[in-house]
Amino acid sequence: MVDTSDHILLPEGSLEKQTNTLNLGPTHPATHGVFQNILELDGERILKATSTVGYIHRAFEKIAERRPLYQITPLTDRLNYCSSPINNMGWHLTCEKLLGVKTPKRVDYLRVIIMELSRISDHLICNSIVGVDSGAYSGFLYLMQFRELIYEIYEEICGSRLTTNIGRIGGFERNFTAVAWEKLDKFLDEKHGYPAQLREFENLFTRNRIFMERTIGCGPISAERALNYGFTGPNLRAAGVDYDVRVHTPYSSYEDFDFTIPVGKTGDCYDRFLVRNQEMWESLSIIKQAYEKVKNIKGAEAEVYHADVPAYYLPEKKDVYTKMEALIYHFKIVMGEAEMPVGEVYNSVEGANGELGFYLISDGGRTPYRLHFRRPCFIYYQAYPELIKGGMLSDAIITMSSLNLIAGELDG
Amino acid sequence: MALTNETIQQKLTEKFGEVLYNWGEPYGMLTFSGPKDLNLKVLQYLFDDDVLNFQFLTDLQAVHYPGSPGAELAVVYHLHNLKDNVRIRFKVFTDISKPDVFSATALYMSANFMERETYDFYGVNFVGHPNLIRILNVDEMDYFPMRKEFPLEDQTRIDKDDEMFGRGGRQ
Numbered sequence: 001m002v003d004t005s006d007h008i009l010l011p012e013g014s015l016e017k018q019t020n021t022l023n024l025g026p027t028h029p030a031t032h033g034v035f036q037n038i039l040e041l042d043g044e045r046i047l048k049a050t051s052t053v054g055y056i057h058r059a060f061e062k063i064a065e066r067r068p069l070y071q072i073t074p075l076t077d078r079l080n081y082c083s084s085p086i087n088n089m090g091w092h093l094t095c096e097k098l099l100g101v102k103t104p105k106r107v108d109y110l111r112v113i114i115m116e117l118s119r120i121s122d123h124l125i126c127n128s129i130v131g132v133d134s135g136a137y138s139g140f141l142y143l144m145q146f147r148e149l150i151y152e153i154y155e156e157i158c159g160s161r162l163t164t165n166i167g168r169i170g171g172f173e174r175n176f177t178a179v180a181w182e183k184l185d186k187f188l189d190e191k192h193g194y195p196a197q198l199r200e201f202e203n204l205f206t207r208n209r210i211f212m213e214r215t216i217g218c219g220p221i222s223a224e225r226a227l228n229y230g231f232t233g234p235n236l237r238a239a240g241v242d243y244d245v246r247v248h249t250p251y252s253s254y255e256d257f258d259f260t261i262p263v264g265k266t267g268d269c270y271d272r273f274l275v276r277n278q279e280m281w282e283s284l285s286i287i288k289q290a291y292e293k294v295k296n297i298k299g300a301e302a303e304v305y306h307a308d309v310p311a312y313y314l315p316e317k318k319d320v321y322t323k324m325e326a327l328i329y330h331f332k333i334v335m336g337e338a339e340m341p342v343g344e345v346y347n348s349v350e351g352a353n354g355e356l357g358f359y360l361i362s363d364g365g366r367t368p369y370r371l372h373f374r375r376p377c378f379i380y381y382q383a384y385p386e387l388i389k390g391g392m393l394s395d396a397i398i399t400m401s402s403l404n405l406i407a408g409e410l411d412g
Numbered sequence: 413m414a415l416t417n418e419t420i421q422q423k424l425t426e427k428f429g430e431v432l433y434n435w436g437e438p439y440g441m442l443t444f445s446g447p448k449d450l451n452l453k454v455l456q457y458l459f460d461d462d463v464l465n466f467q468f469l470t471d472l473q474a475v476h477y478p479g480s481p482g483a484e485l486a487v488v489y490h491l492h493n494l495k496d497n498v499r500i501r502f503k504v505f506t507d508i509s510k511p512d513v514f515s516a517t518a519l520y521m522s523a524n525f526m527e528r529e530t531y532d533f534y535g536v537n538f539v540g541h542p543n544l545i546r547i548l549n550v551d552e553m554d555y556f557p558m559r560k561e562f563p564l565e566d567q568t569r570i571d572k573d574d575e576m577f578g579r580g581g582r583q
Contacts, residue, residue: 053525054548061533062557066564097439227468227494230522241494248497345439346471346490346501357471359490374471374490382525411548 019047022393026055030397032129033407037384037396044393049385053378057411064371068336069095069169069312072371077163079375080409083122083352084164085114085154090349093251094358095169095312098345103307106297107171108253109290110305113184114157114166115252115349116283116290120194121150122352123234123276123283126404130273131205133401134214139201146194149187156180170313171306188288198280206277212270219387219399220268229386230379233354235403238275239267245350256293257286269402276404311338336366353377353404377409415463415496417442423464427457434503441499448504451487452514455502458491459519466491466500469516472526474534476508476559484508487536489516506536515541533558 025036034055040048060075067075076087089111096103103111124147128140151161156179158166167173187193205211221231226239236243242261246254262278264271306313310329319326332338342364348357354376363369380403387403388396420442424432432454434445446454458466471490478484483505492499506513515538516523527538528547535556538544546553555562 054546054550057548059557062562062564225521228521230469230520243494248494343438344443344501346441346499348470355470357490359471359473359488361475370475372471372473378525378529379522382521 024393024396026052030133031400033405033410035400035405035407035410039393039396041393046388046391046393046396049388049396051381051384053381053410055411056407060412061371061373064368066367068333068338068366069340069368070314070333071336072368073167074163074165076373077165078408079356079373079412080122080351080353080377080406081162082125082404082406083118084162085118085166086122086349086351087356088164088166089115089252090347090351090356091358092167092169093349094345094347094360096307097347098340098343098360098362099169099309099312100341101170101307101309101312103171103252104301104304105253106294106301106304107306109256109294109297110172110176111167111252112254112257112290113287113294114154116286117150117153117187119283119352120280121147122404123280124198126352126401127205127273127276128201129401130215130269130398131211133398134211136205136208136211139204142197142201142204146187146197149183149194153180153183153187156183168306168313170309171304173314175303175305184287184291188284188291195284198277198284202277206274215269215273215398215402217266218269218391218395219402220266221383221387222267225383225386226267229383231354231383232376232380233351234275234279235267235272235354235380237261238264238271240265245348245355249348251347251349257289259286269398272402339364339366348374351376353406353409354380373412375409375412377404377406378412381405381410415465415493415498417498417500420464420498420500423461424454424457428454441501443501443503445486445503445505448487448506448513451489451502451504452516452519455489455491455516455519458500458502465493465495466498468492468494469520469522469526470499472516472523472530474530474536474558476534478560480505482507485511485534485536487513487530508535511536512539513537514539515544517541532556535559 020041022039022041024039025031026034036052038050039046064072064075073088073091076091077084079087124143128143131139154164155161156177158164221239223239223241226236240263242263244261247261259282262275264275314333315326315330320330340362342362344361346357346359348355356376357374359372360368361370387399417437421435432444432446436443458464470492473488475486476484485506485508486503489502504513513536515527527541530536531538531544532546532549533556
């Protein structure tokens with residue numbers, strides 16, 4: 001028998017004295033991923049929620065202690081799998097910081113293009129899923145076709161789509177092909193590309209009365225609470241704090257770009273939605289700027305796609321067959337015999353969900369002594385019970401999707 | 413005036429004297445260690461001081477150093493001053509046979525899950541934590557898997573040893 005004495009939401013003298021316990025998850029179809037929330041319900045109102053995580057824990061940090069740097073990249077793919085290129089780049093940047101590698105400008109700009117594309121692909125999923133969960137399915141279909149196009153661009157560059165393993169320490173595995181640029185043109189096209197589609201999506205949602213009624217005031221959080229809960233990324237910005245790693249600690253030449261940080265006020269689902277939409281516009285503008293910058297690089301730099309770090313960057317196959325040095329480096333890298341300097345480094349990038357950090361301690365061996373991923377989802381998920389308390393069950397579903405909780409990033 | 417690492421170090425030394433040690437700046441981030449029974453006092457001071465303002469807990473994790481008796485486990489706090497955009501790293505070391513460290517949950521709500529994770533993998537007992545139970549591993553587990561005494565691979569294999577990972581050889 002559940003003790004109901006402290007349930008203030010029950011009216012005085014109510015005959016209904018017993019609350020219901022509902023297991024929302026771990027395999028509930030309305031929670032997009034493996035989340036379990038044990039809810040105490042009074043009718044449809046949530047009195048108490050207890051979150052459980054850990055259903056897909058994969059021990060990445062432990063595995064990473066026995067892997068050379070380049071073999072850890074595929075592990076990072078699987079953190080936030082909606083935007084794995086950002087995770088890959090974050091990891092490469094961490095390694096480069098540890099090793100003291102300086103990348104050429106063209107590599108930085110190419111990375112920015114890829115990272116902003118994946119930010120768009122992550123935000124578009126999140127926002128269209130908020131639509132789906134509030135009963136508007138068509139927006140999802142509009143945007144989803146462009147995620148397909150983004151994945152095709154990844155495919156042109158690295159050969160895979162979801163878990164990309166894109167790039168290497170020092171740059172990319174190959175230069176962007178003509179087809180990749182063509183597809184990027186198609187994506188950026190004002191009339192038939194993503195901007196037109198995003199505008200259409202905004203027309204459907206932003207001032208839609210039903211959508212506004214559904215999301216305004218749903219799952220709000222104040223700036224102060226959000227900071228105390230360790231929120232970062234769009235969820236923190238929706239609460240009104242303009243913290244963005246790209247601006248605060250620029251990496252990969254983000255300081256060369258002109259963009260604004262959109263912020264909200266109330267930190268509710270509607271503000272999170274608006275912030276993400278606005279960020280997609282900013283990302284589009286960054287991609288266009290980076291595109292221009294890459295095309296403006298002339299001369300010997302025009303085809304550079306990696307830094308000169310022979311000890312960590314796998315040499316080209318034709319060199320391996322013809323040059324002694326390339327063969328030695330190839331062997332050393334593949335066998336994981338590249339030692340790294342002693343030191344500890346923390347590096348973070350602005351992931352699609354917030355500050356994605358890598359804390360790497362090296363004891364001079366060939367594998368990290370300790371590697372810790374700061375997964376933004378894991379940290380802000382703690383606030384979920386507080387966000388949904390006192391609200392309706394259906395609001396809990398929208399709140400979950402608008403926080404963009406990704407199970408892969410929870411469990412590390 | 414922007415907050416510099418020297419100012420932070422000076423202010424902390426003024427307040428706590430010589431108990432804080434191991435000052436360093438690996439890759440530009442001010443790093444220092446302190447005694448474990450003072451961790452909350454240091455964090456509170458960093459939080460409350462008008463100049464220091466380290467009010468954002470970026471990350472919290474543990475590291476296991478089996479080679480240093482009496483200080484096997486390190487709990488590492490990454491703190492961030494969002495106003496001046498300065499990050500620092502603060503470590504406390506604890507004995508593995510009595511791994512009690514005060515919990516920072518009263519100061520940062522975000523420390524809740526992070527401390528549970530740290531407990532789960534390293535067995536650091538956060539004193540004062542409201543709900544210190546396992547978070548990612550199964551509840552029935554009776555060991556702490558990220559400690560170094562649990563190697564990833566079968567140690568009876570002789571074709572692949574530590575030497576291949578750059579750490580000493582089989583003597």
